[in-house]
Amino acid sequence: MPYIFSHREYADMVFVYGFCNGNTVRSVEEYRRRFPNRRIPNRQVFQSVFTRAGESGMFPSASIVSEKQQGLSLEHEENILDVVENNPGISTRRMAIQSEIPQTMVWKTLKRQGLNAFHLQKVQNLQEGDYPLRLQFCQWIRENRRLLKCILFSDEAQFTRDGINNYHNNHRWSNENPHATQEHNFQHRFSINVWCGILNDQLFGPFVLDGRLTGEGYLHFLEDHLEEILDDVPLNIRQRMIFQHDGAPPHYSNNVRNFLNTHFGDRWIGRGGPHPWPPISPDLTPLDFCLWGWMKSLVYARKVDTRDALLDRILNAAAFIRANHRSLKLATRSIYKRANKCIEVGGGIFENVMRINATCFFGLLVS
Incomplete structure (x- = not known):
């Protein structure tokens, strides 16, 4: 006792x-x-x-x-x-x-005494002016819930040779110290930048972007490749589709905004657009809170030695995720619940105080 x-x-x-x-x-x-x-x-x-x-x-x-x-x-x-x-x-x-x-x-x-150690959750740092912008966007989502299935959420991500390592979990069980090591590849690095989009329960991409993303390179992607990527989307959906991207500098160039205004009119979400995308808001797009973590868990399940192998892993991971329509659909729909929770906390960070009933993480549904 x-x-x-x-x-x-x-x-x-x-x-x-x-x-x-x-x-x-x-x-x-x-x-x-x-x-x-x-x-x-x-x-x-x-x-x-x-x-x-x-x-x-x-x-x-x-x-x-x-x-x-x-x-x-x-x-x-x-x-x-x-x-x-x-x-x-x-x-x-x-x-x-x-x-x-x-x-x-x-x-x-x-x-x-019933005390337990709880890990701190890493969240985004919001500035004072970010709160009203997040509130404004979430209120728009709540008032236009039916539009969620028409929004093409898009984003870019970089995949490197070493990926993301959590050294706290790297260990070897042994009776004696095996003096095991973890190699770094500082002198032989490579990386791949990819674009992906999620529209309701569909994954589009990945499309490999050449080099570091710039306004000119992003405009080239929109003009020459986006329409081809969306070729399988039915015409009646494309006519109502709303294009979304975040406020990254390449997305904000004058040429990019002019292109979106010409081709989408008032049907796009982004910095300087008809529906402003709130800054510091990865918790409101399924690519950040679902897709990239899921995809990287598949890509980096084993060590990657060459750029070609890394690209193959990315393509295979995307094919696997693309087949999981239910997870993608639930992730998209969960934005409505996330928007409501964001409103409840006055536009602040909310993921640490909510039970997310409809999202995907590493291919699993979390409740």
């Missing part, structure tokens, strides 16, 4: 448990009311102490600890809780050093 109490405390627990007719929830509250200055046992302690007393006629063996030791234990526990309250992000190692208590005891104390 992980709890240490005195004989007197155990006796009082049994009395309170009987007073509450075996109701452990009421026992905790009654014990807290009667002994506000004591450490409060949880429901399992009441049940365990009563059961052991009934079966063996004895309290748990931990009760042999003296009252003086109990006082010291409680004092140490309070020191640990004070450290956590003043610095919620502190590690258990530093906690042990500051409170002069073994780290294992720190862990037990935190567990006994």
Whole structure:
């Protein structure tokens, strides 16, 4: 039993448990009311102490600890809780050093108090002027929900040789240190820039962009390749289709905006467009919160050694995702829920406070 109490405390627990007719929830509250200055046992302690007393006629063996030791234990526990309250992000190692208590005891104390370590979630940094722009766009989405299936969400991403590595999860299980290493390819790097689009449940692309994306290169893509990429989209949908891209500098050039105004009129979303795209908003486009993470998890499942191999992986990953129409459709539809949550928090970051019921991540539906 992980709890240490005195004989007197155990006796009082049994009395309170009987007073509450075996109701452990009421026992905790009654014990807290009667002994506000004591450490409060949880429901399992009441049940365990009563059961052991009934079966063996004895309290748990931990009760042999003296009252003086109990006082010291409680004092140490309070020191640990004070450290956590003043610095919620502190590690258990530093906690042990500051409170002069073994780290294992720190862990037990935190567990006994119901405290858990939660990882921080990395989010975008919003400026003061970003909030009203995000609100404006999300309100437009909420008022025009039927248009979601007509929006072609688009974006570009770069795939490199090494991909994205999380070294915290790179390890080798062994009886002895194998001194394993992870190679870097600083002198033999290569990368591929690709464009992709999502329209309702359809994935378009990837289209390989030459070199670093510029306004001129992006305009060339729109003029010479976009229509061919969308060739399979029915005419009645293309006539209603709304083109979306973010506020990246190449998207904002005068020539690009003139092209979109000419070919889409008021049916495009972007910086400087008829429907402004809010800055710092990857949480509102399915390519950022769904596609790229999913695709890179497939591409980098194994080490990539050549640019041709990397391109093959990208194409194969896209083919696999393209066949998952349901995941793509749910990701697109989830934007409506995301827009509502964004409005609830005044245009701020919302992914850390919501349960996303309709999105895809690495090919799975998260709820």
